[in-house]
Amino acid sequence: MNELQQGQRRREIERQKRASRIPPQFSKASLQTYDTTSGEAKSAEDRAVALARANNWFNAYKQAVVDNERIVLNAEATVPNLAISGLVGTTKSTLAACLLNDALELMRTRLGDDISVRWWGVNDLLHAIGAAIRDDEREDPEPDACAASLLVLDDIGRHRTGAKSEDTFATAHLYDISNARLEAGLPTIITYNGIAELNRALDKSVKSRLIGTATLVETAKDMKDLRTSR
Secondary structure: OOHHHHHHHHHHHHHHHHHOOOOOHOOOOOOOOOOOOOOHHHHHHHHHHHHHHOOOOOHHHOOOOOOOOOOEEOOOOOOOOEEEEEOOOOHHHHHHHHHHHHHHOOOOOOOOOOEEEEEEEEEOOOOOOHHHHHHHOOOHHHHHHHHHEEEEEEEEEEOOOOHHHHHHHHHHHHHHHHHHHHHHHOOOEEEEOOOHHHHHOOOOHHHHHHHHOOEEEEEOOOOOOOHHHH
């Protein structure tokens, strides 16, 4: 690869990083640097187990992207969704960001122009969809969320307001996104605080599409919020 091609590749990777919407605080997160030592011994043990399961999932993801210098999902290799649960502040989002960043890093050796990874907080995604419906000049993020090669839906379950109209809106659009991705064989990573919150917030049809066959990872069964306990 000559210098011109290397420059083009670097620019494309940077463009994909910006488009991915990964929050700035997670820009350098990776599975190699994921912290399994901070906090109490039991919480560190839980996170070590979570990291091992996340690594296994990512290895399956790597097996499903194939051939030459393009990344495409292999239709014969189905990658399940990944559902990361844990209490507030137990590094669920950090682990999801590690996986998304590592998926982008994979592009350094196998780059496909049509490949995208996306990060959306569920509240932000629903608000952006609603804004696009109200204003034709705004870009609707839903088609992009449906088609991304890898999608993170962060803090799913926290979007519920209690207002029936808003809950109906959320259910309709989360169903459309999760169903489109399921039918296309595109993996989704979700983070949530626990199954009780998920049961309250999601319609059964949405929940079955997101976690029905997902690989389950729990960052901590019982630990303090690492953001406030250091």
